[in-house]
Amino acid sequence: MVVDETQSKRMIADKKKEEDYHVIRPGGSLIIAYQIKHKNVLIIGGGNVAAGRIINVLEADGHITLIAPQKGIIPEVQHRINTGQIHTYKNKTFEPSDLDGVDMCLTAIDDEKESSRIWKLCKERKIPVNVADVPGECDFYFGSVYRDGPLQIMISTNGAAPKLANMIRVLVGERLPRNTGRGCENVGKLRRKLRSLAPGQGESSKRMKWYSIYIPCVRS
Secondary structure, three states, X not given: OOOOHHHHHHHHHHHHHHHHOOOOOOOOOXXXXXXXXXXXXXXXXXXXXXXXXXXXXXXXXXXXXXXXXHHHOOHHHHHHXXXXXXOEEEOOOOOHHHHOOOOXXXXXXXXXXXXXXXXXXXXXXXXXXXXXXXXXXXXXXXXXXXXXXXXXXXXXXXXXXXXXXXXXXXXXXXXXXXXXXXXXXXXXHHHHHHHHHOOOHHHHHHHXXXXXXXXXXXXX
């Protein structure tokens, strides 16, 4: 193959650029802030793990349908039911028809065989599912989350070491400046204000210049 001078220069330039590109590290998870506001989330189970899942979903403004026999409901979960935080509670065991109209399914039961059956049914219906303590049957994991107002930082070990993730979350929280969450709120207000003053994609460079001037002043 004959390579002319122009092609040769391009190949050299591409090689130099490649050295500056991000190195791909396969095997991770896609970390995203998934929006479930007003979506129907089915939670199966009424114990401690289910209680944690309920908190996760409520703080993301999802609508919860909870399925668990009354005898398996712990006091915290019962409180969520009594106060109307659970959209629908069904005092029974799971049935395949319970997946009708569901946008996401979270299982938190001490029955591996039943959990696997639910996982398979969800896969058939293309419903995102998380099976507690079974990484191989999860479309997504629940990481350890630090929360301060609009600021959310998730620490994930991809299901390998959840307790270690909790320890790291505590360390991260201890090292963040006070009022970091308030700073995020203030930056959000500034962003909306600047967008109103300089709307349109063509004004983005002007907005970024203003950000660099004002952002150091908005945390307090």
